[in-house]
Each structure stands twice: as C-alpha cells, then as structure tokens.
Amino acid sequence: MSPELLFIQALNGLQFGVLLFLMAAGLTLVFGIMSFINLAHGSLYMFGAYFAAAAYQATGSFLVSVGAGFCGVFVLGALIDRCGFFVLHRRDHLDQVLATFGVVLFSNEVARMIWGASPIFMELPESMADSISLFGLSYPAYRILIIAVGLVVAVGLYLLIERTRIGMLIRAGASNRSMVAALGVNIGWLNTFIFALGAGLAGLAGAMVGPILSVQPGMGDPILITTLVVIVIGGIGSIRGAFLGALVVGVVDTLGRTVMPFVLRQSLDPETANTVGPALSSLAVYVLMAVILALKPDGLFPVKKR
Amino acid sequence: MNTRQHAAAVALAMAAGSFSGASLADVRIGFLATLSGGGAALGQDMVDGFNLALEERGGKLGGQNIQLLKEDDQMKPDVGVQAVQKFIEKEKVDLVAGVTFSNVMMAVAKPLADADITFVGSNAGPAPLAGKLCSKAFFFASWQNDNQAEVLGKYATDKGYRKVYLMAPNYQSGRDQVVGFKRFYKGTVAGEVYTQLNQPDYSAELAQLQAAGADAVYAFFPGGMGVNFIKQFKQAGLLGRLPLLTASTVDGTQLPALKEMALGTLAGSFWGPDSANPASKAFVAAFEKKYGRIPSQYAAQAYDSALLIDSALKKTGGRVADKVALRNALRAADYASLRGAYRFGPNGFPIQDFHVFEVARDAGGRVSLKQVGTPLKAHQDAYAGECK
C-alpha cells in the first residue's frame, strides 16, 4: 500500500470521524449534563436529512437545505423537550431507554408515512460536485467541506463552553446540577437549550450526509449505535472525549477496512484473506470499544464528577 | 368466519362442486413480504404489483374468487416462520406466494415443504433452494440470486474488460453474487472487496478502487446501500470514467432517489420497464396510472406471480385440491409473462433471458432503465444439477 493511498485513507477516516463527532457532541452533552439517554438521537439525524432534502427540492439551494436541517431539528428538539421529554429527565436510565426506543419506532414510521418507504432524492449541487486531485487520486471536494464544517463546529462548541456565560453554566451543570439550580439558574430552560442544541447538531449531521447517503426511514439506527460507541470510548459528557473518540473510531474503522485486508493478503492465501479480512474489519470498532472499556471503564477522557 | 365454519364451508362447496362442476370455493392465497423496517420498500412494491393483477381481474385469478391474506415478516426469519404457520395451520391457504428476502425464504422453506404447500416465489431465490434443498412444490416467478451477476459477468467478457474490480457487502448474497459474476467472467479480477453490511460510507473502498487500476467495476449493493454507493461513486468522479456494472443497485426502488446521478450505470436483470413485450407495456401503463411511479422489477415479479397462478387455475378449472394437477399447470408456465416466454427448470427456477440495462432517460424524460443487450439467452442457474 503506497504512502499516498494511506494518506487518503487517513483523510477518509478523519472525515468519517468528524461526521461522527457532529452526532456524538449532542448525545454526550445531553447525556453528560442532563443525565438523559436519548436513543431517538438517530431519529433527529434522520429528520435533519429529510428536512434538508425537502428544502433542497423546494429551493434548489444547498445552503438553505443545510440551514433547514439544523434549524428544523433545533426547533423540533426544543419542542419535544418542552412537550414531553422533560418528564423523562427525572426518570432512571432504563425508563429513558424504553421511552425513547418507542419514539424511535414512531419516528421511523412517521417518516415512512410522510416520505414513503423508498429512499428520497437528494443530490449535491453542481458547484460542489467536483473532485480534486490528491497525489493522482481524485478526492471529492464535498468531503473536504464536511471535514471543515466538523472542525468549525468543534471550535465553536469549545468557545461556547469555555468562553461564554451559558458555557460556564453548562460546565457547572455537568459537575454539579443541583448546585447550579440552587444558584437561581433556570435549569429547565438550560436543559431545553442543551437538548435543542444537541438535536440541531444531529440535524446538521443529517443535512450534511443527505447528498452522500441514502435518505430513508430508519437511516439513523446504525449511526446511533456507532455514536454510542464513540461517546462511551471518549468518556460520557466530555466534548473533548467525543471529539477524540469520534476521530479514533473513524480512523480505526476506515483503516480496519482497508489496511487490515491488505496486511492479511500479505500473510494468508487470497481465499482465506477474503473471508477473514471483512469479518475482522466489521469487528474492529467493537473490539476497540471492548478493550478500552475493559481497561478504562470510564472511557478515555472521563469528566470529573464532584 | 372462523376456521371450523370455513372448513365446513369448503367441504360443502367442494361437495357441491363435485356434483355440478362449478361454483368452487374461493382460492386462499397467503402473501408473505417484508412490510415494515428497512426492507419495506421492496415488500410494498411486491404487494402493490400482486394487488394490481388481482384488481384487473376483478379479484379473481383463473376465474376463481381469491382471498388474499397478507403477512409482514419484518425481515425476521422467526416471524416469517410464524406467519407461514399461520397461513398453513390457521388460514388453511391453498397457495403461498411472495417472500422478499433470502434469509426469510430459507427459514420458511422447510415448513412449506413439510406441509406440502404449493409456493410461488416473487423475489428471493437463494442458492440452496435451487440446488440441494429444492422442492417440487416451489415455483419462482423471479430468478435465482446469482443470475443478475452472471449476466454482467458475461457482458464484461463480451465487452473485453480485462481487469474488473468486484465489490459487494460481506454477507451470503454478496458473496454468491461475486461467485456468480466470476462464473461467466473470463478476464482477471483486479480486486475483490467485501464491505460491511449496511455500511454508509464507501470513500475508503473507492480510494482503493482507484489505486487498483481496474478497467471496469462490478458492484452489488441492494437497498439503501446502493443509493449510498452510487452517490459516492459519482462524487469521486468515477462514474463515466469507469464502466459500472451493477446488480440490485439501481433498481426501480433506488432510481427515484438517484435520478440523474445514476445516468450511465449498467444493471443486469430479467426485465425492465422499457420492455416492448405487450403484456409488459400494459402492466407498466396500468401500474403508473394507479401508483404514479415507474414499477420496479419487484412489482413486476409479484404481478407476474399472480399471472402465473392465474394461468394454472385456469388450467385446473379452479381446483386446488389436486396438488399434482395444480403443480403441473404451474410448471407449464403457459401464459403471457411480462418477460416473454420462459420455462421452469427441474428446480422450479425459470430458464429465461437475462438483459443488461443502462440508466438513461425514457421517452418522457424521466430517469429509468433502457435495455442495451441480452448476453444470456434461455439461461439456467448453476445449481439445477444438484436438485435431485
């Protein structure tokens, strides 16, 4: 495997990791600060993709579609938190898992009733459909855009949390909820804001993948599992952990799919390598998680609780 | 009507029928398909296709009133088995039809065979059922899973492609497809890649493909995977640069999500909506009128299953109790099929032509499939010899 190809694959891993980060940031905020496990996070991602596709079909503008994905799901998140989910904040985790599992079933079916069971149309505008040449291999320009958006969001979140008043409250809330409430902060609205922000980021992720993935009912279920893996590896509640965890998962998954079969082909006969390689690469992320959790049960970057 | 009453009614009607030679009881058909979850688009098309054939005939097939019982298997084998048992034990159906996915098909094969139920398959055609586990009671109005890959293998050989890169998800159908392609492809394999099942992102595999120096690509990515793959293949700037031969990747359920993005992709199938066959033309027109979309091959297969049953019931005069007669009538495949004339092999799979299609605009400017060749004529699957 040439160094150029290895670099491209690392870039692919980074791109996948950044996408996972958009999902993981919201999930880990909600989980870490509100202590709320939201399995319906994948459904929010799905709605983000659908909203973006609908907006794109209506206007033909890519920017509008991304805006619709983020804002639409931000509002949706605020609404469902205010109208129902807040009841679940005080329940134990199992109740949250069960209730949001029900919400997932419902959301998938609603998407199917509105937009049909088949994938719907969403394309990349001509202006962004180009590919650039990297070391003689063509690389889609849009992937670079995804990486850029992910990094901007990461920096934005860092600034929001470290440099603003609301970020201070969020940090305080993550360490000690009741203390923040005792200081007279309206923790209900803070929670709703966090939930809506997380939802909006999931919607943004959905909108960003709309042009490259199939927009269909249930599209959020597989990514939800991978996102849970990310936040558990990174350490629940930590944005930094989510970022690094997402990159680790993205790179390990991508290199597992490309480098491992290559290495196996060097050492085994092609038939065996073709059987063992794909099986091992499917396992790579789960093996990684099992090893990390067995060694560091709180993940790589746990949030210190007080 | 409960089962006992129904059984009594059937007995009465049969007694009456044996005297008068007319007014037989309704024929009961159980239709199993995946109608919820990720695979629902295919199952829904199958149900729509079958229903259309029924409606056109006033709810009758072969002149007999049909009671259609529909069950959803949720793409779970155990649920499929339960649904088939319901058809057999509770609903006492005369025929079972449908079945969307191979894993469910494999699971329901044994209960169907054990109960000696006549089965007309409308999609899934897994290899074991064409070979060692074949049954004299099963008739597949679709095709054996490998066929769509085999025709592309032949096409690649005919076109003189020397280095083809093969891509499929890492599961049984995916591996069967690659074997099927290689069965008819005489050139060298530039690389063989098995992706994870339901993998969303193919950028890593596409980068490797570019480095491999292939002169054509064969890909099998059914369902949402196909939409992902084509979008990303196009965005990597590969579509148009490398011939892309696909099976189940740009079918009628996936094209509406891809439209212009898929233009130029090649696909192997036994039927396409541009067929000049009169029966097919009538079907496509009726389907578009009723459902407002171009029918997929899954809708066509289910519609054709209904036509097959229609022809058999006509031949037996609506009698289903004589299973041997019914199966002989089905085996004759004596009807105007959407694909044109074909016959059944000893394993109940069709011996039929396979075509290659290109994604192109139809007369109305919509993106659809256009036939570009028929590399395999009167083609039989590779497993028929194992069926004893």
Add this chain to the structure above:
Amino acid sequence: MNSMTHTHGGQTLLGMGKGRLRVAVTVVLTGLFLLVPVYAGVAGDSYSLILFGRVLVFALAAVGLNFALGYGGMVSLGHAMYLGLGAYTVAILSHHGVNSGVVHLLAVGAVTAVLAVPVGFIALRTQGIAFIMITLAFAQMLFFVFVGLKQYGGDEGLTIAELSGFGALTANKTALYLSMMVALGLALALLRRVVASRFGLVLRATRINERRVRAVGTSPLGYRLVGYVMSAELCAVAGYFLANLTAFASPAYMAWTVSGELIVMVLLGGTGTLVGPVVGAAVFLLLEEGLKALTDHWMAIMGPVIVLIVLFLKDGLWGLLGDGESGKGGH
C-alpha cells in the same frame, strides 16, 4: 438505575390483597397457556402452538435477562447473543448429524458457559452505560462472526432438517409446547429459590449498594458473574427452543434490536419481579401481532404505546398488581 419506588401496600380496586391478586393472575395465566394445546387439538389449529410457543420462548429469555437486569442490576444489551448461540448450537450439531435432544441441551449449556464466563468477566469490570455498551459490543462481534460463517449459511441462516430428538416425541408440536411451559415453570421455580437464598440476597444487594457489600467482606464480582452466567444460560435454553420451534437458526436472532426488544419486554412487565417478564413478553408479542393485523404502519402505534406505558406504569404491567415481590425494594 436509581429508582427507589416506595411500596404503598394495601388494597387494589378489586378489594383483594395485592399478593393474592398476583397469585390469582398467575394461576389464570398458567391456565390460559395450558388451554392453548387443548384448543389447538380441538380446533385443529396448531398455529396457536407456534404463536404462543414464540411467546413462551421470549418469556423464558426475558425471565433470564431479568435475573441479570432486575435482580443483579446488570443492564445487558447483548442477551440476544445467547438466544442465537443456543439456536446455532442445535442447528450446527444437527447439521453434522448429531440429533440427540439430550446432547443438544448439554451442548447448549456448555457452549454458553464457555462464552458467558469470559464475556461476563470482562464486561463486569464496567458499570452503568459502559456495561450496556460493552455487552452490545460482544453481541455485535458474535453477530458478525455468524454472518460471515459461510459453511453454516452466513446471514441466510441454517435450516434444521432433524429437530432435537426425544424418541417418539421428536418434532411433536404439542410436546415441544408443553416442554417449553415446563422449562419456563422450572426456571421461575428455580429463580424464586435462588432469589430468596443467601446468594440471591447478596446479588440484589450488589445492585443497590456495591460498596456496602464490599465492606462486609464479600467480593461482588463472583456473585455477579454467577448471576450473569445463569441469566445467559436461560436465554440460551430459550434459543434451543426457538431453534426447534422454527427449525432454523439465523444471525437475525442475535441482532441488537432483539436484545433491545428483550429489555423492553422485561421493563414492560416489570423489572425485578419473577412473573413480570412473562407478562411483558406476552403483551409485547401479542400486541405486535394484533397491530400488524390492523395496519402496515403498526409501529406508529406500538411506539407511543410503549412511551405511555413508561410514563404511566412506572413498575411495569406487573407493578399494576402491587408490590408483593421485592425486586426493586430491599430498602
């Protein structure tokens, strides 16, 4: 898990003592399950044996999961792994010509122990959400292994030509159904004794306060590991029955969604109660069956029903009948 719902004993609407109401409901349920084969025989409708047979399979698996989840506080999102493992043990042995039912059962027990002990040992190093995820990880690994096992059918699954042999009773649907009832009954009787034993006491204590268990000089890990393995074994036995019921083994049996559904069944019925998971499995599967008959969009009804049950029935359906058993209690 920090729900410490307080008991508020007393009388129910029916005016019966809650304990007695539960006994009555248990008796009625047992009677109903027993009536199924009678009905099947009289009406010639052996489908009911399949439908309720599947309820019994998932009831047994849910009872098994509940032992880990409800009593031991181990929320495993990977128990479908053992369901699938049990099914594959039967299918693979049968595939190689070993048809004895006794051998099948013994093999299911042995294979499960070989997997569950190391998996439990590693997974139990973690707690809370990490435990949920690590059990999911192991289940996903096994799922992908079986999807890739070409010689045993891969994802298309493995047909079982010869079911587990028990002489003249082999492949007899009524016998299979009754043996499932017996197995479920035995499992419940066994767990009842175990829960009340010293072992059960310590296990429940580890769920509530692990530090205190340590403080009195007991190592919780051993207790939890034994509890985890027992729970896995029950799921695997359910898998053994599922294989015989469907004459099939498939990786779909161990999909993560099945693990999720098992948790839903346990919570629906009531965690930490003996009979709750049985009720949960029955309601979940029969509701699914009923809604599917109504509409293709049954999930749009099923979802909200689950949410409503969570919101308004904190202790599950079995909790409606009072707090006689003390799975959640102990305080």
